[in-house]
Amino acid sequence: MQMTTTDNHAVAQAVHDIGSALWFGGTVMGVAGVNKSGSDLREGIDRIRVAESAWGRFGPVQWLGIGATLLAGAQLARVGGRRMALQKGFGTVGALKAGLAVAGAAATGYAAYCGKMIGRLAEEAHRRGDKVEVRDATLPTPETPSEIAVWQRRQRVTQYLVPVLAGANIACGSYLVQAYRMGATTKGVLRRLLPD
Structure with a gap:
């Protein structure tokens, strides 16, 4: 049985949406739970x-979600090529969505790098016998070694930036899906043909 273009679009849309949900949900869980969970422990290093x-355990899963979002998004852009040319606003939102996905992936990579730096510097300080005092994984205290605190501040910014970018990507995807409705398509084509 040969798959039709509609079937390919549905599969790509499902893969994209599941990947985006995994990416967004995981980053929100990280901000709300993972990074704060250590505050229940006594020692800063712990x-x-x-x-x-x-994060080391979830990282590969999160990157699977990001990869699904990017690859399926590219497939959706390929399938919707004619729509981008004909329907006003579709191409602009599609380009914005692609930019948000790439920026979000870059921010995720930087957040992971910040986390690795925090861990490495904390272990080095611990081996030297220095006390590693932190509120949680991303919040320093006045006693936190300065090189760790710098990376914690960077991590704190990116940990909020990632779900904002991933969520904006999902919102753009919702707009594009709605643009496939017959009324939206007709209106978009007419706006392209009969500009204000």
Whole structure:
């Protein structure tokens, strides 16, 4: 049985949406749960270790979601090529969505790098016998070694930026899906043909 273009579009849309949900949900869980969970522990080094361990386990799954979002998004753009040319606004939102996906993937990579730096610097300080005092994985205290605190501040910014970018990507995807409705398509084509 040969798949039709509509079937390919449906599969690509499903893969894209599941990947995006995994990416968005995982980053929100990281902000709300993983990075804060260590605050229940007594030692600062353990607070960092818990978060680093959890992110190390979830990282491959998160990158699978990001990869699905990017690859299926490229397939959806290919399938919707004529629509981009004909329907006003479709191409602009599609380009915005692609930019958000790439920026979100880059921010995710940077957040992971920040987490690795926090872990590495904390372990080095611990081996030297320095006390590693932190509130949680991303919140320093006045006693936190300065090189760790710098990376914690960077991590704190990117940990909020990633779900914002991933969520905006999902919102753009919702707009594009709605643009496939007959009324939206007709209106978009007419707006392209009969500009204000």
